[in-house]
Amino acid sequence: MPVSDRLLPIPTPETQHFWDGAREGELRLQRCCDCAHVYFPPRPFCPKCAHREVEVFRASGRAALYSYVINHRPAPGLKPPFAIAVVQLEEGPRMMTNIVDCEQTPEALILDMPLQVRFADQSEEIRLPVFGPCNTKEKE
Numbered sequence: 381m382p383v384s385d386r387l388l389p390i391p392t393p394e395t396q397h398f399w400d401g402a403r404e405g406e407l408r409l410q411r412c413c414d415c416a417h418v419y420f421p422p423r424p425f426c427p428k429c430a431h432r433e434v435e436v437f438r439a440s441g442r443a444a445l446y447s448y449v450i451n452h453r454p455a456p457g458l459k460p461p462f463a464i465a466v467v468q469l470e471e472g473p474r475m476m477t478n479i480v481d482c483e484q485t486p487e488a489l490i491l492d493m494p495l496q497v498r499f500a501d502q503s504e505e506i507r508l509p510v511f512g513p514c515n516t517k518e519k520e
Contacts, residue, residue, distance in 0.1 A: 386457030388506050393424075395422045397436045402507045406495045407439040409471055420473035441497035443467035443511055446474055450484050461485075467495055467511050481512035 392401040398421075402415035411418045412426035413433040425432045448465035451458075463479040477483040480498060482488045502508055 409439045418471045442470040443495045445493045478510045480510045
């Protein structure tokens with residue numbers, strides 16, 4: 381497995397479930413057991429009601445493009461141009477990510493376009509969730 385030049389996250393006890401899921405090809409979110417609020421990023425309490433009983437669940441991996449910027453400057457581990465995006469997950473939360481498997485142009489990156497999570501290998505321990513356009517097989 382190639383080692384990435386990107387700055388990589390360091391999992392903490394609060395985020396370990398998320399990174400374990402990504403390594404297994406799953407996007408994992410948290411839901412409050414009191415108010416049912418689904419949220420991201422991971423934390424040990426509900427950001428809506430502060431309840432501490434939360435559960436981890438496997439998300440669908442489907443999202444819509446909410447916003448983006450196309451970066452044309454070099455960055456460690458990323459070849460320009462690349463999209464830095466915010467996606468609206470089907471379950472509700474928004475997530476910052478990169479868009480892959482399509483041209484990095486305004487003509488190709490259409491707001492609200494349907495996206496599906498993919499996982500980019502960065503190291504033995506870290507796979508980053510990125511999103512690409514849905515194809516017909518993924519929609520079924």
